[in-house]
Amino acid sequence: MAAPTGKRANRVRGKDGDSVRQELDTKLRAVLQSRSNANSVFDILEYLESENDDDVLAATRTCSKLFESLLEKGELYIGDLPAEDESLSDSLSAEEKYKLWMRHRYNSCVSCLVELMRGGSFQVQELALCMLMKFIQLEGKFPLESAKWKDSYRFPRRLLKLVIDSLLQEEKDSSPLIARFQEYLEYDDVRYYTMSVINERIAQVHQSKQSLPSVFLNNVFALVSSINMPVESDLSNFLIAPKEEVDDWKPAKLKEHRKAFERVWMGFLKHKLSVSLYKKVLLILHESILPHMCKPALMIDFLTVAYDVGGALSLLALNGLFVLIHQHNLEYPDFYNKLYSLLDPSVFHVKYRARFFHLADLFLSSTHLPVYLVAAFAKRLSRLSLTAPPQVLLMIIPFVCNLIRRHPACRPLIHRPSAEGDLASDPFVMEEQDPAKSRALESSLWELEALQNHYYPNVVRAANVISRALSTQESDISELLELSSYELFEKEMKKKFHTVPLEFEPVQGLLGKKCDITADHFSL
Numbered sequence: 001m002a003a004p005t006g007k008r009a010n011r012v013r014g015k016d017g018d019s020v021r022q023e024l025d026t027k028l029r030a031v032l033q034s035r036s037n038a039n040s041v042f043d044i045l046e047y048l049e050s051e052n053d054d055d056v057l058a059a060t061r062t063c064s065k066l067f068e069s070l071l072e073k074g075e076l077y078i079g080d081l082p083a084e085d086e087s088l089s090d091s092l093s094a095e096e097k098y099k100l101w102m103r104h105r106y107n108s109c110v111s112c113l114v115e116l117m118r119g120g121s122f123q124v125q126e127l128a129l130c131m132l133m134k135f136i137q138l139e140g141k142f143p144l145e146s147a148k149w150k151d152s153y154r155f156p157r158r159l160l161k162l163v164i165d166s167l168l169q170e171e172k173d174s175s176p177l178i179a180r181f182q183e184y185l186e187y188d189d190v191r192y193y194t195m196s197v198i199n200e201r202i203a204q205v206h207q208s209k210q211s212l213p214s215v216f217l218n219n220v221f222a223l224v225s226s227i228n229m230p231v232e233s234d235l236s237n238f239l240i241a242p243k244e245e246v247d248d249w250k251p252a253k254l255k256e257h258r259k260a261f262e263r264v265w266m267g268f269l270k271h272k273l274s275v276s277l278y279k280k281v282l283l284i285l286h287e288s289i290l291p292h293m294c295k296p297a298l299m300i301d302f303l304t305v306a307y308d309v310g311g312a313l314s315l316l317a318l319n320g321l322f323v324l325i326h327q328h329n330l331e332y333p334d335f336y337n338k339l340y341s342l343l344d345p346s347v348f349h350v351k352y353r354a355r356f357f358h359l360a361d362l363f364l365s366s367t368h369l370p371v372y373l374v375a376a377f378a379k380r381l382s383r384l385s386l387t388a389p390p391q392v393l394l395m396i397i398p399f400v401c402n403l404i405r406r407h408p409a410c411r412p413l414i415h416r417p418s419a420e421g422d423l424a425s426d427p428f429v430m431e432e433q434d435p436a437k438s439r440a441l442e443s444s445l446w447e448l449e450a451l452q453n454h455y456y457p458n459v460v461r462a463a464n465v466i467s468r469a470l471s472t473q474e475s476d477i478s479e480l481l482e483l484s485s486y487e488l489f490e491k492e493m494k495k496k497f498h499t500v501p502l503e504f505e506p507v508q509g510l511l512g513k514k515c516d517i518t519a520d521h522f523s524l
Contacts, residue, residue, distance in 0.1 A: 020047065020055050024062040032069055035098055041066070041105045048112040053121050060116070060124075063109045064131050070102060071142045077103035078144050103144070110135065110159065117166040117177070125177050132163050133184055133239075140240030155240060155251070157193055164197045167223060170205060170216045178219065182226040187239040191227060192251040195260040198224060199267045212271050221277055224264055225284060229292040230254060255294075262293045269302055275313070282306060282316035286323050296328050307338060314342055315352045318359045336373055339363060340435045343380050348392045354481035357399065361477065364403060371409040376435030378403045378410060379428050382447040390456040391483045397448060397462040398475035405474050414466045416444040456488075 027044055030037035044066065047059030070076055077099040084104045092100075116128035139156040167174050167181060185191045198220065205216055233254040242249060250256040269281065281289075285303075290296045299320060306317035318339075324330035339360065347356060364377060378400045385396050404410045428443040451463035 020052075021058045024058055028062050028066055031066060038098065038102065041102070045105065045108055045112065048109070048116070053124055056116065056120070056124050057127055060113070060127050060131055063113075064134060067106050067109060067135065068138055070106070071138045074142065075099060075102060076106055076144060081107070110162070114162050114166050117163070118169060118172070122176055126180050129163065129177060129180060132159065136160055136163075136190075137239055154242070155189055155193055157197070160190070160193055161197045161200070164194060164223075165201055165204075168198070168201050168205075168216060168219045170209075170213045173215060174219045175222045178222045178226060181223075184239070185227055187237055188230065188235040188257070189238045189240055189251040192257055192260055194223075195227065195257075195264045198264050202267055202271075206271070214274055214277075217268075217271065217273060217277060220268055221280060224268060225280075225288070227261065229257065229261055258292055258294045262295065262298070265289055265293070266298060278306065278313060279316055282313065282320065286319035290320060290323050296324060297330070300324060300330060304332070310342075311346075312350055312352060314338070315347070315350065315356045318356065322359055322362065336363070336369075337434060340373075340376060340380065341433050343377070343384060345384060345387060348384070348388050353392075357395065357477075357481055361399065361402070365406065367406060369407070371407060372438075372441055373435050374403050374407045375410050375413060375440040376438045378413060378445065379438070379440040379443055380430070382445045383428070383430055385451065386447055389485060390454070390459050391485050391488050393451065393454070393456075393459045394462055394483060395477055395480040397451070397459070397465070398477050398480070400445070400448065401465060401470060402474045402477070404470060405472060410441075411470070412441070413443065413445045414448070414470065458488075 024044060024047065027037075027040040031040050031044075044059060044062055047055050048063065050056050050059070067076075075098075077096070081100070081103055110132065113128040113132050117125050117132070119125075136156045136159050139159060140154070143154070144156075163181075167178055185194060202212070202220065205212055235252050235254060235257070238251070242252075273281065285299070290299060293299070303317050303320045303324065306313045307321060308314070309317075321330070321332065321335070325332065325335070342356070347353065350356075360377075364374065381396055381400050385393055385400075388396060404414065426443050426446070427439045429438050432438045445466065448463050448466050452460055452467070454460050454463065
């Protein structure tokens with residue numbers, strides 16, 4: 001539909017909001033009362049292209065009422081719609097020609113709403129989205145297809161695809177509108193068809209461009225990550241409820257949802273992602289993706305590649321690998337060697353520190369681990385603790401002690417009187433990446449003894465535990481994982497110190513001497 005031009009466009013822009021709404025209401029009543037007033041639909045649609053948001057909002061609501069009524073009355077053409085510029089057969093009745101004409105007006109309205117979703121203010125975009133979803137619901141109740149019920153076209157998939165394509169724009173961030181669309185994903189049928197349409201959209205963009213735009217990938221992630229998969233097999237929350245029970249209807253089956261969910265994530269992750277997007281995926285992978293996949297093992301390659309990258313990506317990949325190793329029998333021969341190599345000074349300062357040490361504690365909790373491996377982890381952490389901040393030390397010291405409690409064969413590390421506490425004579429090879437070759441069992445934890453001279457009293461108390469008989473009860477480090485320097489500072493500031501009595505002689509005189517001549521004139 002062409003934009004308003006000339007006097008007509010000026011007339012649209014020149015009216016105030018109340019007069020526009022009154023005019024729209026008048027034309028709506030006229031169209032619904034008599035088919036002879038059908039041309040007034042053009043005037044209503046014209047306001048959808050106004051430059052005034054209030055006029056657009058009013059026109060959108062009017063179009064919703066208009067086509068809702070026409071759909072309910074069956075006054076739109078049903079079946080394959082011929083092009084508007086095609087000559088109509090003389091055999092068609094006046095009513096059939098009217099329905100054809102009105103169906104084209106409905107399609108024009110849908111096209112305008114799709115364009116409004118792509119640009120304009122958020123208020124306009126939001127209302128356009130809601131109206132299109134309402135049309136999807138209405139088309140489901142009053143189908144515009146002439147065939148009988150079938151899964152492929154009972155749901156207005158074509159109209160949903162227009163909505164999803166508008167959400168997954170290539171050059172504009174659509175995350176606020178996607179957040180608004182999330183409430184519709186609670187419907188089982190909308191969720192199922194959305195997942196299948198996303199794959200089509202990705203393939204469509206990939207055909208036109210060699211690499212997918214970063215904005216587009218961010219929009220796709222925002223949409224797929226907002227999908228909350230059901231956990232119960234009884235799916236009955238539909239935007240368009242079937243009129244009769246159909247055994248092979250896929251949106252009603254949890255297994256089909258899981259297949260579609262798996263396909264959409266695998267289709268998304270096969271493309272090159274930015275580092276920030278990579279991290280976002282890894283953050284939710286273990287909780288929001290793997291549990292809902294039919295074959296979680298398909299993520300092995302993705303996770304192992306991320307684990308081998310190093311840095312923050314390796315830390316974040318630990319969660320997903322933990323799920324695959326413990327629940328899906330993933331074999332990763334070099335897993336502990338890689339985990340050992342991640343222990344460097346930077347691990348104490350990344351924002352994923354708590355997550356890393358929580359998982360490291362889980363991985364090292366097995367009593368079947370070889371002694372040399374546990375000793376290497378304990379020794380490496382002790383060596384790194386020499387330059388660690390105090391809030392980390394309060395967690396690392398009990399962490400190391402817990403390792404020794406679980407594996408009594410490592411106790412010689414803290415009971416080796418002959419060991420000399422200096423770097424020159426220590427047999428431990430800090431630079432060795434293979435824990436089996438680090439010679440940790442030949443060393444001692446003299447670093448923890450050195451921490452008994454730390455400037456922070458709480459660290460001293462924590463390090464003193466190795467000077468006593470180590471208890472068998474493990475320390476709970478869960479509350480220490482996310483301890484920050486700010487919390488330590490606040491805790492120290494809140495401490496109340498007792499007043500200490502001091503004995504001193506008040507100073508007399510300007511220069512502090514008892515017989516200062518100035519004391520007679522300037523008393524302090």
